[in-house]
Amino acid sequence: MPVEAIRTGGCLCGAVRYEVRGEPYQSGLCHCKTCRKITGSAFSATGNWHRWQFQMSGEISTFDKRSFCPACGSRLFFLFDDGVEVFLGTLDEAPYAISPMVEVWNIRREPWLAPVVGAVLHEGNEIASGKDEG
Template sequence: MTVSRHEGGCLCGGVRITATGQPDRIGICHCLDCRKHHGAVFYAAAMYPAAQVQITGDTRSFRGRHFCPTCGSSVFAMDGDTCELHLGTLDTPGALVPDYEVWTIRREPWLPAFPGMALHDRDAES
């Protein structure tokens, strides 16, 4: 059995991430907090148990959202025992495919629909 492994990091390479195994879920968020944090109209992340993620390099954080202090790249977030890996920081971001969207009440009307997504007006039910 092959163990899935996903690697990534920040723009300058000072922070590196290795996630092993499969994430618990992969989704897209349209909430205002994520927009402000990423500077984009939505963001995508893979949620892993923190024990499956290894992070090397120095980070700073604001409310659990970690970024590289050198280049400013937003890299991951911690929420309890869950590590949210930002798909845009992965070396192969297309290898993990989101299957749900949250905070669709904030979704921009000009953004085309993503096929096959479960949609949630606000946060998804646990």
């Protein structure tokens, strides 16, 4: 019987900790304006798990449903009704063996950044949960 993957993560200061069990049902890169702003990078790398696969401890603050540590400011995850979208850079162990399944907002991808081989490409936000306007 295969062993279920358990990944842990948290914020920079350690005040917020979380655990995700199993594999994400979706993973990807997003090149939209919002993800650029919240990560301070050219894209975000995220994985989505069902809410029952996710546990956390510590106090979080939120802005527009995006959760972060109020002590150190680390952006952690986006909570929604039945799931959680985790910023993969907050996982404890890298590499974390989660390849992007999709890339969204490719119309905004930097020209120096090649598409991920094997990922399904979307010009805009066709598959996401309505959390971004581009």
